[in-house]
Amino acid sequence: xxxxxxxxxxxxxxxxxxxxxxxxxxxxxxxxxxxxxxxxxxxxxxxxxxxxxxxxxxxxxxxxxxxxxxxxxxxxxxxxxxxxxxxxxxxxxxxx
Amino acid sequence: xxxxxxxxxxxxxxxxxxxxxxxxxxxxxxxxxxxxxxxxxxxxxxxxxxxxxxxxxxxxxxxxxxxxxxxxxxxxxxxxxxxxxxxxxxxxxxxx
Amino acid sequence: xxxxxxxxxxxxxxxxxxxxxxxxxxxxxxxxxxxxxxxxxxxxxxxxxxxxxxxxxxxxxxxxxxxxxxxxxxxxxxxxxxxxxxxxxxxxxxxx
Amino acid sequence: xxxxxxxxxxxxxxxxxxxxxxxxxxxxxxxxxxxxxxxxxxxxxxxxxxxxxxxxxxxxxxxxxxxxxxxxxxxxxxxxxxxxxxxxxxxxxxxx
Amino acid sequence: xxxxxxxxxxxxxxxxxxxxxxxxxxxxxxxxxxxxxxxxxxxxxxxxxxxxxxxxxxxxxxxxxxxxxxxxxxxxxxxxxxxxxxxxxxxxxxxx
Amino acid sequence: xxxxxxxxxxxxxxxxxxxxxxxxxxxxxxxxxxxxxxxxxxxxxxxxxxxxxxxxxxxxxxxxxxxxxxxxxxxxxxxxxxxxxxxxxxxxxxxx
Amino acid sequence: xxxxxxxxxxxxxxxxxxxxxxxxxxxxxxxxxxxxxxxxxxxxxxxxxxxxxxxxxxxxxxxxxxxxxxxxxxxxxxxxxxxxxxxxxxxxxxxx
Numbered sequence: 001x002x003x004x005x006x007x008x009x010x011x012x013x014x015x016x017x018x019x020x021x022x023x024x025x026x027x028x029x030x031x032x033x034x035x036x037x038x039x040x041x042x043x044x045x046x047x048x049x050x051x052x053x054x055x056x057x058x059x060x061x062x063x064x065x066x067x068x069x070x071x072x073x074x075x076x077x078x079x080x081x082x083x084x085x086x087x088x089x090x091x092x093x094x095x096x
Numbered sequence: 097x098x099x100x101x102x103x104x105x106x107x108x109x110x111x112x113x114x115x116x117x118x119x120x121x122x123x124x125x126x127x128x129x130x131x132x133x134x135x136x137x138x139x140x141x142x143x144x145x146x147x148x149x150x151x152x153x154x155x156x157x158x159x160x161x162x163x164x165x166x167x168x169x170x171x172x173x174x175x176x177x178x179x180x181x182x183x184x185x186x187x188x189x190x191x192x
Numbered sequence: 193x194x195x196x197x198x199x200x201x202x203x204x205x206x207x208x209x210x211x212x213x214x215x216x217x218x219x220x221x222x223x224x225x226x227x228x229x230x231x232x233x234x235x236x237x238x239x240x241x242x243x244x245x246x247x248x249x250x251x252x253x254x255x256x257x258x259x260x261x262x263x264x265x266x267x268x269x270x271x272x273x274x275x276x277x278x279x280x281x282x283x284x285x286x287x288x
Numbered sequence: 289x290x291x292x293x294x295x296x297x298x299x300x301x302x303x304x305x306x307x308x309x310x311x312x313x314x315x316x317x318x319x320x321x322x323x324x325x326x327x328x329x330x331x332x333x334x335x336x337x338x339x340x341x342x343x344x345x346x347x348x349x350x351x352x353x354x355x356x357x358x359x360x361x362x363x364x365x366x367x368x369x370x371x372x373x374x375x376x377x378x379x380x381x382x383x384x
Numbered sequence: 385x386x387x388x389x390x391x392x393x394x395x396x397x398x399x400x401x402x403x404x405x406x407x408x409x410x411x412x413x414x415x416x417x418x419x420x421x422x423x424x425x426x427x428x429x430x431x432x433x434x435x436x437x438x439x440x441x442x443x444x445x446x447x448x449x450x451x452x453x454x455x456x457x458x459x460x461x462x463x464x465x466x467x468x469x470x471x472x473x474x475x476x477x478x479x480x
Numbered sequence: 481x482x483x484x485x486x487x488x489x490x491x492x493x494x495x496x497x498x499x500x501x502x503x504x505x506x507x508x509x510x511x512x513x514x515x516x517x518x519x520x521x522x523x524x525x526x527x528x529x530x531x532x533x534x535x536x537x538x539x540x541x542x543x544x545x546x547x548x549x550x551x552x553x554x555x556x557x558x559x560x561x562x563x564x565x566x567x568x569x570x571x572x573x574x575x576x
Numbered sequence: 577x578x579x580x581x582x583x584x585x586x587x588x589x590x591x592x593x594x595x596x597x598x599x600x601x602x603x604x605x606x607x608x609x610x611x612x613x614x615x616x617x618x619x620x621x622x623x624x625x626x627x628x629x630x631x632x633x634x635x636x637x638x639x640x641x642x643x644x645x646x647x648x649x650x651x652x653x654x655x656x657x658x659x660x661x662x663x664x665x666x667x668x669x670x671x672x
Contacts (some may be wrong), residue, residue, distance in 0.1 A: 002411050002412040003408075003414075004404055004406050004407065004408060005418070006186070007404065008186050008188055010190065011434065018156070018173065019173045019175075019176045020100055020103065020156045020173065020176050021143055022180075023100065023176045023177065023178040024098050024100060024178050026097050026100075026105065026178075027178045027179040028098040032179060033179050033180050033181050033183070034101070034177060034178065034179025034180060034181045034182060034183035035178055035179055035183060036175065036176070036177045036182075036183040036184060036185050037175065037176050037177075038174070038175045038185045038284060038285060039173070039174050039284070039285070039286075040170065040173065040285045042172060043386075050185060050188075052184075052186045053183075054181075054183045056399045060402070060404045067411050075141055076423065076426060076589045077402065077403045077404065077423065078188040078189075078190055078422070078423050079186060079188050079403075079420065079421065079422045079423065080403045080404050080420070080421050081407065081418060081419065081420045082404075082407040082408050082410075082411045082419055083411040083416060083417055083418025083419055084415075084418060085417050085418045085438075086418060086420075087417070087418035087419060087420040087436055087437075087438045088420060089188075089420050089422045089434060089436055090390070090392050090436050090472075092392055092462040092463050092465060092473075092615070093462075093479070093614060093615070094394065094462055094615075095189070096642060102282070104282050104284055106216055106286065108223060114252070114269065115269045115271075115272045116196055116199065116252045116269065116272050116274075118198065119272045119273065119274040120194050120195075120274050122274075123194050123274045123275040124194040124303075128275060128277025129275055129276050129277050129279070130197070130273060130274065130276060130277045130278060130279035131273065131274050131279060132271065132272070132273045132278075132280060132281050133271065133272050133273075134270070134271045134281045134380060134381060135268065135269065135270050135271065135380070135381070136381045138268060144283060146284075148279055148280075148281055148282050149277045149279075150277075174284040174285075174286055175282060175284050181196040184282075184286075188422060188423070189422060189423070189424045191285070191424075194300065197379070200378050200380055202382065207334050209364045210348070210365065211367075211368045212292055212295065212348045212365065212370075215292065215368045215369065215370040216290050216291075216292060216370050218370075219290050219370045219371040220290040223331050224291070224371060225371055225373050225375070226369060226370065226371025226372060226373045226374060227369065227370055227371055227375060228367065228368070228369045228374075228375040228376060228377050229367065229368050229369075230366070230367045230572060230573060231365070231366050231367065231572070231573070231574075232378045232573045234364060242377060242380075244297050244375055244376075244377055244378050245375075246373070246375045270380040270381075270382055271378060278293035280378075282381075287381070294570070296570050298574065305481045305558045306540070306557065307557045307559075308484055308487065308540045308557065308560050308562075310562045311484065311561065311562040312482050312484060312560075312562050313485075313521055315482050315562045315563040316482040320563060321563055321564050321565050321567070322485070322561060322562065322563025322564060322565045322566060322567035323561065323562055323563055323567060324559065324560070324566075324567040324568060324569050325481045325557070325559065325560050325561075326559045326569045326669060327556065327557070327558050327559065327668070327669070327670075328669045330556060337571075338567055338569060340567055340568075340570050341567075342565070366573075366574055367570060371558050374554040376570075377572075381589060383573070386600050386601060386603050386604040387600075388596055388599065389610070391596065393659075395643060412603045417582045417638050444594070444596045460615065460618060461594065461595045461596065461615065462614070462615050463595075463612065463613065463614045463615065464595045464596050464599045464610050464612070464613050465599065465610060465611065465612045465613075466596075466599040466600050466602075466603045466610065467603040467608060467609055467610025467611055468609050468610060469609050469630070470610060470612075471609070471611060471628055471629075472608035472614040473614045473626060473628055474582070474584050474628050474655060474664075476518060476584055476626075476654040476655050476665075477517070477518060477519070477520045477654075477671070478519075478586065478654055479626075481581050482586035486666070488666050488668055490670065495592045496589075497652070498636070499653045500580055500583065500636045500653065500656050500658075502657040503580065503656045503657065504578050504579075504580060504658050506658075507578050507658045507659040508578040513659055513661050513663070514657060514658065514659025514660060514661045514662060515657065515658055515659055515663060516655065516656070516657045516662075516663040516664060516665050517655065517656050517657075518631055518654070518655045518665045519652065519653070519654050519655065522652060530665060530668075532664075532666050533663075533664055534663045558668040558669075558670055559666060559668050562654075568666075569668075572615065575663060575669070
């Protein structure tokens with residue numbers, strides 16, 4: 001199954017709309033099982049968050065649209081997983 | 097299922113009412129499976145606590161009302177999860 | 193189920209009665225599945241202990257009574273959990 | 289069930305009798321499922337060990353008798369657990 | 385079963401094509417269960433990523449071809465696993 | 481069941497016989513489920529190894545005989561477990 | 577069952593043949609369930625790798641032959657396990 005299963009996004013957003021609304025909006029999309037949004041830094045008018053989306057058939061461009069519609073900018077894609085099973089990153093001696 | 101499943105809140109509260117009463121009050125709400133309250137700092141008249149609420153259909157505004165009724169102020173939402181499954185934050189090399 | 197499921201208490205007690213007797217006394221109460229007492233510091237006449245009580249319907253005031261009857265003083269409630277499931281604290285970037 | 293389920297003891301003992309004999313002697317007592325003895329420091333004529341005893345109905349005084357009979361002195365009880373389930377210590381922000 | 389089950393690759397790639405497209409392209413190959421791509425460093429025109437591929441019969445040369453076709457260069461193979469079960473690296477005192 | 485279930489031994493041995501032969505010789509004894517030998521330090525003519533033996537009825541003296549027959553000397557017994565279940569050491573605040 | 581179940585080897589090899597070929601060659605041997613090869617250091621003409629082999633009846637001499645045939649030299653055996661179950665090394669206070 002050549003489907004996208006997980007994307008981890010580094011996103012800068014304004015304080016509004018709230019995290020709860022952004023999470024509900026993303027997980028209303030097709031092919032999504034769940035979304036986690038974690039706050040990493042809070043500034044005066046913006047916050048830096050990490051968004052982890054998991055599902056059985058993610059569409060990156062649609063997710064990106066929703067985030068931008070809700071005043072967010074994707075700084076980078078930090079991790080992706082695709083396939084019939086979600087493979088996690090394997091730690092190697094180079095990472096230690 | 098586009099339901100809110102977890103919120104993690106950074107809250108400042110007065111010492112009264114007690115943590116046990118606040119926890120019982122929150123988990124009496126609709127759609128909640130459980131709540132955890134952990135103390136992070138204690139000052140003379142206030143304490144800084146982290147409140148983790150998990151359930152099958154959380155309503156952020158109602159949770160916020162209960163906390164404020166019981167002398168608490170939400171400083172920030174630190175994490176939210178939504179969907180048919182609760183997705184945890186994935187650690188990436190950027191976090192290490 | 194709006195029941196108290198876990199309380200974690202920071203307690204100062206005299207050396208007597210022994211930890212084993214205090215643990216047995218607490219878990220003889222209604223609604224308790226188990227209790228753990230861990231020693232954190234030992235002084236000449238007192239010891240600082242952490243008491244973790246888990247169950248299906250804890251009554252904080254009754255637990256407090258038992259601890260005080262056995263020469264203990266509760267310095268603080270460090271964590272509580274309530275609901276149909278015991279929710280653990282979720283670590284967020286703010287804790288690291 | 290108001291029974292003692294785990295005790296963790298800080299014990300100073302002479303090198304003889306051997307750890308294997310002490311462990312077998314303790315777990316021959318009533319109500320015990322298993323015992324672990326770990327060496328923490330070795331001196332010329334003594335060794336400092338941690339003894340963890342788990343079971344369904346421990347009797348502290350009888351365990352203490354066996355240890356003293358085998359040339360051991362209990363310096364402190366470091367942890368106890370009682371109840372129908374063995375509850376582990378919960379880490380809180382105060383421990384970090 | 386003398387089949388390749390996991391390869392972990394240190395890859396330098398241009399920003400385009402995106403991680404999501406590279407992941408989908410790799411997991412469209414024969415014998416693959418899933419692929420994970422994690423970003424380790426981002427430079428002006430390139431990014432350093434770790435690619436973990438798991439499956440029941442991997443073909444390294446075909447994976448390499450796909451990566452190179454999509455503007456990636458394999459710097460090193462960091463880990464491989466083969467056999468009827470995927471064996472993880474065992475940590476030894478030499479690694480600590 | 482007052483049987484010995486685990487012993488962890490700090491052993492100094494000559495390079496010959498090899499670890500593989502020593503492991504096979506120990507696990508050929510009665511009452512043993514498995515043995516692990518890990519190298520901690522290698523010197524010119526000797527190596528310092530940790531031997532973990534687990535089973536349903538270990539006989540320390542017989543294990544000691546095998547080790548000595550194969551040019552090993554037991555420096556210390558670091559841990560033992562006995563009983564119907566193998567109890568692991570419980571970490572307490574004193575260990576941190 | 578007095579069979580060898582795991583060997584962990586510290587090996588120096590030339591860059592060719594590739595890790596994938598060495599892994600496939602080892603796991604084609606009798607009695608092997610899987611093999612993991614992890615790179616620890618890369619030099620100009622050689623690389624230092626850790627090879628973990630697990631199975632139900634390993635033959636160390638045959639594994640050694642395959643490694644040497646493929647331009648590898650075993651520097652040391654770092655860990656072995658034998659028996660009906662694979663026992664892992666137990667951490668003791670001496671290791672911390």
